[in-house]
Amino acid sequence: MASNTQHHELALPRLDGPVRLLAVVAPYYKDITDGLLQGVRATADAAGASLEVIEVPGALEIPTAVGLAHRSGQYDGFVALGCVIRGETTHYDTVCNDSSRALTLLGLQGVCLGNGILTVETLAQAQVRADPAGQNKGGGAAAAALHLVALARRWPRTEQTQGQGA
Ligand SMILES: Nc1c(NC[C@H](O)[C@H](O)[C@H](O)CO)[nH]c(=O)[nH]c1=O
Numbered sequence: 463m464a465s466n467t468q469h470h471e472l473a474l475p476r477l478d479g480p481v482r483l484l485a486v487v488a489p490y491y492k493d494i495t496d497g498l499l500q501g502v503r504a505t506a507d508a509a510g511a512s513l514e515v516i517e518v519p520g521a522l523e524i525p526t527a528v529g530l531a532h533r534s535g536q537y538d539g540f541v542a543l544g545c546v547i548r549g550e551t552t553h554y555d556t557v558c559n560d561s562s563r564a565l566t567l568l569g570l571q572g573v574c575l576g577n578g579i580l581t582v583e584t585l586a587q588a589q590v591r592a593d594p595a596g597q598n599k600g601g602g603a604a605a606a607a608l609h610l611v612a613l614a615r616r617w618p619r620t621e622q623t624q625g626q627g628a
Pocket residue numbers: 488490519520521522523544545546547548557
């Protein structure tokens with residue numbers, strides 16, 4: 463099955479003022495998340511954004527950590543990094559679906575985040591996608607977060623929307 467390696471990538475957005483990113487990493491497969499994080503660092507550097515990194519045990523804990531960090535008000539955007547590889551049971555579906563859905567719900571509440579949690583069948587598939595010189599999914603997730611930060615600054619909260627959403 464052909465992978466979708468050829469796709470259009472937006473140029474990084476112009477960002478007014480400093481951007482503070484937090485990467486929330488689940489190093490369940492540490493070699494994989496190390497590659498993802500390399501990609502995040504390169505994209506953050508290219509955008510002039512600061513980057514802080516924290517770790518959680520697994521992908522299911524990432525959304526909670528993002529929510530906790532967001533309510534501190536210390537970060538402008540978040541990058542979720544993890545790797546979920548199918549095992550023998552249906553737990554794979556739970557981990558993939560619940561982590562991604564929770565991140566989507568955070569985004570819909572106004573949290574600027576990129577999802578770099580790989581959901582794959584094999585370690586080899588993960589390696590290609592985590593490689594900064596390969597599909598660079600980590601860099602892509604960081605770019606996604608930066609685009610949303612730019613949009614959040616384009617449409618700041620108003621008096622009417624203060625207190626709504628994240
Ligand atoms: N199987 C994988 C997991 N499982 C662990 C869960 O994410 C979670 O930490 C646990 O259920 C306790 O709440 N996590 C991954 O990141 N990748 C996997 O392949």
